[in-house]
Amino acid sequence: MTTPGNDVDSDTDLLTAVRAGDTAAYGTLYERHHAAARSFAFGLARDPADADDLVAETFAKLFASLRAGRGPLVAFRAYLHTTMRHVCYQRARSDRRLEFTDDLSRYDAGEPYTDPALERLERSFAAAAFRQLPARWRDVLWQTEVEGSTPAELAPQMGLTPNAVAVLAHRAREGLRSLYLQQHVTAAEHPECRWAGDRLGPQVRGRLAARDTHRMRTHLGRCAECRGRLDEIREIDGFRHSPYRQRDHAGTAG
Structure with a gap:
């Protein structure tokens, strides 16, 4: 039963209604979350037109997923934000692949170009990841990658040997x-897909816990959607091998 003023229950009921074919219910979700989505979009795309396009594409993508029986069951806004980050990243990567045949500068190496939207998104991902690390790991990363300290310099203040600091x-x-x-992993609806999605990063980096290896292999063997997500994360890992570059994110990760 929906409790007045309880947005979580209300969103849940609306999501159920959308799956049942009630397009008006999705209109209610749109009205309820549009302002927050647009505000979030401006953090990813500073140009108002780009932000509006990002909001429209994200809502359209979610609507299609819900009508197909996929998408979130609860926590619509969190899922909306996750999807928007994913859409923004995909658009930025696609834009980098565009070629204009009437532009002769394509034959000139010129200066390397960095997409500002993609860079902002990557910095936000790196900063969010950095904040999730244990405090000791954050400290050693900051000292070595940002401040440029060597393991030998850090060893006395950390109470470790230089070799132990390097390992840490x-x-x-x-x-x-x-x-x-x-x-970069979009939240999944099915519990087993959520379990696998929460471990795709370690899977790609070869750091998945031994107890989870068989379960992950079994799930990927029968779930085409998660195999696709894994392939995408592998591509990102190759595209951006080092997410935390020295001094690049000093103002973001702190």
């Missing part, structure tokens, strides 16, 4: 890469 820094970097990849 390596583990922290791998942990960051796994969490960074996780930021």
Whole structure:
């Protein structure tokens, strides 16, 4: 039963109604979350037109998923934001692949171009991943990757040997890469897909716990959607091998 003023229950009822074919229910969800979605979009695309396009594409994508029986069962806004980040990333990557045959500058290497929208999105992913690390890992990463300190310099203040500091820094970097990849994973509806999705980063980085290996292999063997998500994360891992580059994110991760 829907409780007045309870947005979670109300959203849940509306999501159920949309799945049953009630398009007006999706209109209610749109009206309820549009302002928050547009505000979130401006953090990803500073141009108003691009932000509006991002909002429209995200809502359309979610509507299609719900009508097909997929998408969120609860927590619509969180799912909306996750989907929007994913859409923004995909659009930025697609834009980088565009070629204009009437532009002769394509034959000139010129200066390397960095897409600002993609860079903002990547920084937000890296910062979110950094915040999820244990405090000790965050500290050693900050000292080595941002401040440029060596393991020998850090050893006395951390109470470790230089070799132990180097090992700790390596583990922290791998942990960051796994969490960074996780930021690109869109939330899934089915419980087993959610379980697999929560572990795709470690799976790609070869750091999946031994107890989870068989379960992951079995699930991927029968779930085409999760195999597609895994392939996408692998592509991202190859595209951006080092999410936390020295000094690039100093103002974001802190």
